[in-house]
Amino acid sequence: MTDIAKAGRFPLGDLRVKRMGYGAMQLAGPGVFGPPKDRPQALAVLREAVASGVDHIDTSDFYGPYVVNELIREALHPYPDDLVIVTKVGAVRGPDASWNPAQTPAELTRAVHDNLRNLRVDSLDVVNLRITGAVHEPSEGSIAERFAALAELQRQGLIKHLGLSNVTSAQVSEALGIAEVACVQNLYNLVHRADDAMVNALAAKGIAYVPFFPLGGFSPLQSEALSSVAASLGATPMQVALAWLLQRAPNILLIPGTSSLAHLRENLAAAELALSGDVLSQLDAIGKQGREHE
Numbered sequence: 044m045t046d047i048a049k050a051g052r053f054p055l056g057d058l059r060v061k062r063m064g065y066g067a068m069q070l071a072g073p074g075v076f077g078p079p080k081d082r083p084q085a086l087a088v089l090r091e092a093v094a095s096g097v098d099h100i101d102t103s104d105f106y107g108p109y110v111v112n113e114l115i116r117e118a119l120h121p122y123p124d125d126l127v128i129v130t131k132v133g134a135v136r137g138p139d140a141s142w143n144p145a146q147t148p149a150e151l152t153r154a155v156h157d158n159l160r161n162l163r164v165d166s167l168d169v170v171n172l173r174i175t176g177a178v179h180e181p182s183e184g185s186i187a188e189r190f191a192a193l194a195e196l197q198r199q200g201l202i203k204h205l206g207l208s209n210v211t212s213a214q215v216s217e218a219l220g221i222a223e224v225a226c227v228q229n230l231y232n233l234v235h236r237a238d239d240a241m242v243n244a245l246a247a248k249g250i251a252y253v254p255f256f257p258l259g260g261f262s263p264l265q266s267e268a269l270s271s272v273a274a275s276l277g278a279t280p281m282q283v284a285l286a287w288l289l290q291r292a293p294n295i296l297l298i299p300g301t302s303s304l305a306h307l308r309e310n311l312a313a314a315e316l317a318l319s320g321d322v323l324s325q326l327d328a329i330g331k332q333g334r335e336h337e
């Protein structure tokens with residue numbers, strides 16, 4: 044079995060997790076809406092992730108809605124002491140599967156209470172404030188009132204650590220003036236590297252950077268150069284994409300998403316894949332071709 048601890052650990056606040064984790068969004072039905080297409084497999088994926096050593100699961104009540112948190116509770120509650128569940132608030136789903144902002148202090152407070160109830164915990168390990176705006180890209184604007192609302196819930200003991208999602212560097216700075224930030228979760232992968240500078244800046248501050256869509260999201264990464272590097276290493280392109288992220292910076296924590304046991308095993312095995320300097324240069328060239336915001 045893969046030893047995922049080989050990829051090392053990094054703190055989320057005072058919770059030190061393995062850098063190879065699991066993102067649970069893919070467990071909901073099509074369009075991240077409704078029940079899973081294969082419920083026994085969804086439960087099995089969660090149980091096998093934890094049995095394989097995963098101690099960091101990313102989720103939200105917007106997945107389903109509520110479906111994914113209910114699966115996590117059914118599969119894993121009572122939770123192992125070392126399991127860190129990171130959730131996010133800031134949106135609600137419409138009956139037509141739409142994603143709608145829910146960012147007032149009252150809506151954020153309701154979402155925290157929903158997550159507490161659905162995960163059946165007294166305190167949430169980490170709550171990310173998911174800023175809406177452009178769908179998967181941050182846009183500028185003050186987040187102070189929203190982040191302060193969550194900081195108040197943290198003071199009340201309902202949340203252990205706070206994080207941010209889909210944010211700019213200026214918004215991270217603004218939040219740091221209000222409370223500690225344990226992690227930032229933005230879109231980033233081998234091809235989409237708009238956050239290169241932010242990854243480095245957060246590493247210098249000891250703040251975790253948790254890329255969403257590490258494999259490219261709903262359309263997984265496809266590149267001839269990636270496939271050829273993977274073939275030369277006897278690995279799969281997805282494993283190489285994850286190994287590249289692990290070597291990109293020590294503060295990167297991985298939450299690859301899958302609804303498949305076979306893909307889970309494949310992804311976890313990337314924790315043991317070391318890439319040479321020469322291979323890293325070839326992979327960096329892919330990112331330069333696809334780099335955005337330059």
Ligand SMILES: NC(=O)c1ccc[n+]([C@@H]2O[C@H](COP(=O)([O-])OP(=O)(O)OC[C@H]3O[C@@H](n4cnc5c(N)ncnc54)[C@H](OP(=O)(O)O)[C@@H]3O)[C@@H](O)[C@H]2O)c1
Nearest residue numbers: 066067068101255256257258259260281299300301302306
């Ligand atoms: N903060 C945010 O706004 C935000 C946004 C999106 C996601 N997230 C979080 O980030 C996590 C990761 O993102 P994601 O799941 O959307 O995208 P991802 O990890 O980049 O990719 C998931 C996609 O890749 C496929 N896949 C996974 N492993 C594979 C493999 N080994 N070979 C081939 N295909 C594979 C999955 O399909 P199968 O199910 O068939 O494996 C799924 O279609 C989510 O689970 C969620 O927790 C956060």
